[in-house]
Amino acid sequence: MKKKNLLSNLLDWVWESRSDLYENMTIRDDDEEVNVITKAEHKEDVEKVKEKVFDAADRGSFRKWRFLYKILAVVFAVFFSAVLLITVGQLPKTGELDNPANNEVERRYVEKGLAETGATNIVAGMILDYRAFDTLGESHVLFVAAITVTILLRLDKSERDPEDTKITETIGEAEEEDKIFEPHHDAILQKIAMILVPIIILFGIYVILNGHLSPGGGFSGGAIIGAGLILYLNAFGFEKTERFFNEKVYKTVIFSGLAFYALAKCYAFFCGANELDSHIPKGIPGHILSAGLILPLDIAVGCVVACTMYAFYAMFRKGGL
Numbered sequence: 309m310k311k312k313n314l315l316s317n318l319l320d321w322v323w324e325s326r327s328d329l330y331e332n333m334t335i336r337d338d339d340e341e342v343n344v345i346t347k348a349e350h351k352e353d354v355e356k357v358k359e360k361v362f363d364a365a366d367r368g369s370f371r372k373w374r375f376l377y378k379i380l381a382v383v384f385a386v387f388f389s390a391v392l393l394i395t396v397g398q399l400p401k402t403g404e405l406d407n408p409a410n411n412e413v414e415r416r417y418v419e420k421g422l423a424e425t426g427a428t429n430i431v432a433g434m435i436l437d438y439r440a441f442d443t444l445g446e447s448h449v450l451f452v453a454a455i456t457v458t459i460l461l462r463l464d465k466s467e468r469d470p471e472d473t474k475i476t477e478t479i480g481e482a483e484e485e486d487k488i489f490e491p492h493h494d495a496i497l498q499k500i501a502m503i504l505v506p507i508i509i510l511f512g513i514y515v516i517l518n519g520h521l522s523p524g525g526g527f528s529g530g531a532i533i534g535a536g537l538i539l540y541l542n543a544f545g546f547e548k549t550e551r552f553f554n555e556k557v558y559k560t561v562i563f564s565g566l567a568f569y570a571l572a573k574c575y576a577f578f579c580g581a582n583e584l585d586s587h588i589p590k591g592i593p594g595h596i597l598s599a600g601l602i603l604p605l606d607i608a609v610g611c612v613v614a615c616t617m618y619a620f621y622a623m624f625r626k627g628g629l
Contacts, residue, residue: 417430417434421433421438422593424437425437425599425602426520426590426591426598426599426600427521427593427599427602428520428522429519429520429524431523431525432519432520432525432599432602432606433520433602436601436606436609437600440573443609444566444569447566447609447613450612450613450616451612453616454562454619457619457624461623461627462623462627494543497542497543498543500543501539501540501542501543502543504539505540505543508533508535508536512530512531512532512533512535513529514529515529516610517529517603517606518596519602519606520599520602520603520606521594525610526612527609527610529610529613530609530610530611530614530616531613531617533610534614534618537549537553537614537617537618538617538618541618541621541622546622553629554629558615558629561612562612562616565608565609565611565612566608568608569608569609572604572605573601573605576588588601
């Protein structure tokens with residue numbers, strides 16, 4: 309077998325040409341018996357799969373979009389790699405005499421963080437004021453992760469055709485199978501949950517509301533609240549949990565949290581860049597209502613994190629909220 313270089317493999321991937329790796333395909337069954345199929349047999353199986361999966365009328369447009377996707381993927385990878393290499397090339401060399409002895413940005417955070425942000429917790433002032441857009445990106449990473457999990461695990465709510473032999477379940481079938489995991493009068497679990505869940509959620513709210521005053525904030529407090537919701541779900545089941553937390557609530561909270569965060573910081577940065585007064589009071593450092601936008605931003609981040617944790621668990625559990 310002739311070994312191909314990187315460029316040849318890349319072109320094979322873009323043009324979807326067959327690789328020499330398919331010369332012999334080995335399939336191992338559960339009973340450890342080994343069956344070897346030839347390249348022709350594998351090609352025939354692939355064509356049968358395509359006939360079942362792809363609509364013949366739309367196959368042409370699908371191939372065009374797939375080809376365009378691969379071209380854009382290659383262009384983006386090359387462009388991003390070039391940007392990284394150029395950026396690394398502009399970094400100062402190690403050991404040069406004119407390199408800064410200390411990080412002046414770090415010094416400013418420590419010396420003027422309290423006066424400029426109003427937060428006694430310097431870490432909260434840094435991630436939600438100086439570097440607020442970075443935290444917004446982290447929140448969107450959670451949102452994109454939730455969307456990805458939803459795309460992969462979400463089940464169709466409509467009933468499927470009885471003649472359809474596909475493996476994918478509907479949400480109704482998944483709920484029926486999930487009932488074996490639902491608690492059936494588990495007195496110990498439910499009694500403990502009735503005591504712990506309110507304490508966990510209240511503690512999570514405390515961590516969020518005091519994030520600008522002490523260690524904590526939206527990420528840690530949201531994770532605590534999400535753990536409380538998951539405990540409640542395991543103790544009382546989806547039927548009771550969906551009375552106050554369902555798909556509509558999830559979408560509303562996620563959208564509201566991210567939209568508020570983006571709009572609030574865009575306004576704050578616009579005012580700061582143009583040397584305008586934002587009219588957002590910083591309050592008295594150490595008081596609960598202080599630090600300007602940091603407290604409401606912590607609340608928004610906490611809501612996003614809590615909803616994302618619960619959504620992950622629900623998706624893996626039954627394929628829906």
